[in-house]
Amino acid sequence: MTANIGIRKILTSFTRDRANLIPILQKSQAQKGYLSPEAITEIGHFLGITPNDIYSVASFYAQFRFERQGKHTIKVCQGTACHVRGGQQILEAVERELRLKPGQSTTADYQFTLERVACFGACALAPVMVIDDTVYGLMTVSRALKLVAEYRGK
Amino acid sequence: MSFNELLNQATSEVEAWQNSGKIRIFIGTGTCGRAAGALAVLDTINKELARHNIEASITHVGCIGLCYAEPLVDIIKPGQPRICYGYVTPETIVQIINDYILKDNPRPDLALGTIGEGSIAGIPLLFELPMLKSQVRIVLRNCGYIDPENINHYIARSGYSGLNKALRMTPDEIIAEIKESGLRGRGGAGFPTAQKWDFCRKAPGKEKYLICNADEGDPGAFMNRLLLEGDPHSVLEGMVIGAYAMGATQGYVYCRAEKPLAIARLRVALEQAKKSGLVGNNILDSGFNFPIAIREGAGAFVCGEETALIQSIEGKRGMPRPRPPFPATSGLWGKPTNINNVETWGNVSAILQKDGAWYAGFGTEKSKGTKTFALAGKIVRTGLIEVPMGITLRQIIYDIGGGVEGKDKEFKAIQTGGPSGGCIPASLLDLQVDYESLAQVGSIMGSGGMIVADSGTCMVDLAKFFLTFVQAESCGKCVPCRAGTTQMLDILTDITEGKGRPEDIALLLDLGDNIKAGALCALGGTAPNSVLTTIKHFRSEYEAHINEKRCPAGVCKNLIAFYINPEKCQGCSICLRNCPVDAISGDKRMIHIINQDQCIKCGTCLTVCPVKFSAVVKMSGEKPEVPDKLIPVGSWKKSEVKE
Structure with missing residues (x-):
């Protein structure tokens, strides 16, 4: 129920207009890091559309998550500039370090979620890695692993 | 407030700041600057200024574009030209403050160049540097100079004078001015801007929408991010001018959520513009109303396509639809809608601040500016x-x-x-x-x-990279794009894994042509380009992968292997200790060996092997002779002779 109170609070700042669906989903996700089934149902009631309809929109966009996320989010850029400068190696090294299986993005202890991102637009400093909101440029495998270790305790 | 009042207010604020007699420090805190460590430098500046009791003003600026030299810090001492320092670290900024601010040594060794009038011995003029010399700054006219969060900085540099002028012109005169400038859409397709505006202006309807497309989603592109971070008002001014010319009643900026700093600075700019009566109701007392709202894109590349972008603003899946009808007649909520890219809007404000003929003086006959x-x-x-x-x-x-x-x-x-x-x-x-x-x-x-x-980039791998991207971003609506890119990607993956067949090249070309002809939108229609152009210009690389199972650039993992040269290995064990999968066997003073079955080809051994030994080699298509068991360093040749 507590989840719904949070969502209801968000909904008070919006009109019941379908065009507000994506901004509502964005604000709701910002609260807990992902969209829970309860949140989707609540938003559906508010806008007068079915949860199915909401999933169809939300699943279209890369930004939305439907599962609990790790405490820290590590995003490894896989844009063109990062690709030609070894972004793939950084991603694989972090994957190994976090002991993630193929298809798994969040560690079992919910410390980290690993994402591959198409481009941050910090191409001049490729390869780039972002942890939470901090952008780290000119990555190397060893610097990336050091950063992961630093965030592990945080 | 009238424009002249705004201008007077801005000029007096900026002049008071310039003539304050204080030292002025500028720091580039755009995304690139931050990624390079600008915030740590800023922290040190604040501490050092406090420690030495120096009174100085610190201004956050956008990026001047010299990303390779970030973080950048500029310093103006009263009466001196502005010095731009590059590659600044917390250590060097302490030296710069000590030597230049406290004493009078401008440290030419740390400076990139000077900006503005006057010069300093030993430091070149910044705009004479090879990186900047052949550049012409129209869109980026203010980036790196002004505080993007201070509207007065923009106004003092002719900002919003283009809007002020436009409001005294008729819509047709404005469109004629844009036509004279020769401006074409900067989002990529290059459609003449004046023509697009004219369609929308002439489309019947009282409600019209105007959208700024800031959904910069191409990997490898950061032009729009940088402009929004460095000079958001130039984009807003362009939008209001366009809205007045087309009679638009509501504006949207559709900006990618992955560019949070750009969105944050745009929000600040929008609030300031509203407060100053430059956006919203009764703009500059002209009776013209034009509110602007920001919509954050939720991460879908296809939303850069205008009909998909419109769907997304309406709260739907961002899938394109066939055109016509074009958005100019039936766009957002079925109303006439104009969509232009961030950079186009940045050009519009520059053109109106001067004139169309001036802008047309740059560029070629068909591509102006x-x-x-x-x-x-x-x-x-x-x-x-x-x-x-x-x-x-x-x-x-x-x-x-x-x-x-x-x-x-x-x-x-x-x-x-x-x-x-x-x-x-x-x-x-x-x-x-x-x-x-x-x-x-x-x-x-x-x-x-x-x-x-x-030469270290594999063109087949690069083509596969782009195809992986478009395949993942394909919205799935039309078959040529959805199924075609999947098939092309499968074939390319086979080729890079050494499973390519000789007929694959012809098949890729055929698929590419069909997708180009049959896809619904520009994303699908251009998706095969990276494959088609690499086959056209780098066919031999494809053939090497297919026929010789070899990656000439040494990139494709299934086609390369790492070896330790037994003549060079000194048995230091650095590679062994760093190998993430324990694929290296060795011992002190023994020649190390990579177990090829275990190796994941991450290249760590190659990176960590000391340069003076350079014993690790990457090979494709060949296999050197290496020992099959551990033998002491130096014994490789001998053991061969013995046998």
Whole structure:
């Protein structure tokens, strides 16, 4: 129920207009890091559309998550500039370090979620890695692993 | 408030700041600057100023485009020219403060150049540096100079004077001015802006929408991010001018959520513009109303396509629809809608601040003005540049970019236009950069990403990279794009894994042509470009992968292997300790061996092997002789002779 109170609070700042669906989903996700089934149902009631309809929109966009996320989010850029400068190696090294299986993005202890991102637009400093909101440029495998270790305790 | 009152207020604030007699410090805190460590430098500046009791003003500025030299800090001492320092670290900024601010040594060794009047011995003029010399700054006129969060900085540099002028003109006069400038859409397709505006203006309807497309999603592009971070008002001013010319009643900026700083600075700018009566109701007392709202894109590349973007603003899946009807007659909620790219709007404000004829003085006959490009990849000086149309690729890569990085590497290709663009080989380096010339060689202008590939880049892998992207971003609505890109990607994956068949090249070309002809939108229609252009210009690389199972650039993992040269290995065990999968056997003073079955080809051993030994080699298509059991260092040749 507590989840719904949070969502209801968000909904008070919006009109019941379908065009507000994506901004509502964005604000709701910002609260807990992902969209829970309860949140989707609540938003559906508010806008007068079915949860199915909401999933169809939300699943279209890369930004939305439907599962609990790790405490820290590590995003490894896989844009063109990062690709030609070894972004793939950084991603694989972090994957190994976090002991993630193929298809798994969040560690079992919910410390980290690993994402591959198409481009941050910090191409001049490729390869780039972002942890939470901090952008780290000119990555190397060893610097990336050091950063992961630093965030592990945080 | 009238424009003159705003201008007077802005000028007096800026003059008071300039003439305060205080030291002024500017720090580039755009995304690139931050990624390079600008915030740590800022922290040190604050501490040092407090420690020495120095009174100074610190201004956060956007990026001037010299991304390779970030973080950048500029210092103006009263009566002295502005000095730009590059590669600043918390350590060097302490030295700069000590030597230049406290004493009078400007530290030419740490400075990149001076800006403005006057000069300082030993320091070049910044705009005489090779990176900047051939640039023409129209869109980026304020980036790096002004505080993007202070509207008065913008107004004091002619900001909103274009809007003030436009409001005294008729809509037809404004469109004529844009027509004279020759401006074409900077989002990539290059449609004449004046014509697009004219369609929307003439479309019947009281409600009309105007959208700024800031969904910059091409990997390798950061032109729009940089402009929004460095000079958001120039974009807003362009939008209001366009709205007045077309009679638009509501504006949207659709900006990618992955660019949080750009959104934050845009929000600040929008609030300030509203407060000053430059956006919203009764703009500059003209009776014209135009509110602007910001919509954050939720991460779908296809939403850069205008009909998909409209769906997304309406709260739906961002899937394109066939045109016509074009958005100019039936767009957002079925109403006439104009969509232009961030950079187009930034040009509009510049054109109205001066005039169309001035703008048309830059560029070529069909492509007028300037274009910003994000220069990245294997190049010495990466960054954001603005050059007149018609400049050659050679000038961009060598004069501005300084050529390829790495002494042992050679320039191989430049990829323009992002996933929709193509690769241009070294033989075409003297090609002029304009819409038509790029299209002729199978690429596109696109929004302006330029990625340099060198001899260490595998062109098949690069094509696979772009196809992976477009395949993942395909919205799935039309079959040619959904199924076609999947098939092409499967074939390319086979080729890079050594499973390619000789007939695959012809099959890729055939699929590519069909997708181009049959896809619903521009994303699908241009998706095969990277494959088609690499086959056209780098066919031999495809053939090496297919026929010889060899990756000439040494990139494709299934086709390469790492070996330890037994004549060079000194048995130091550094590789063994660093190998993430324990695939190396060895012992002190014994020649190390890589177990090929266990090796994941991450390249760590190659990176960590001390340069003085350089014992690790990467090979494709060949296999050197290596010992099959551990033997002491130095015994390799001997053991061979014995046997």
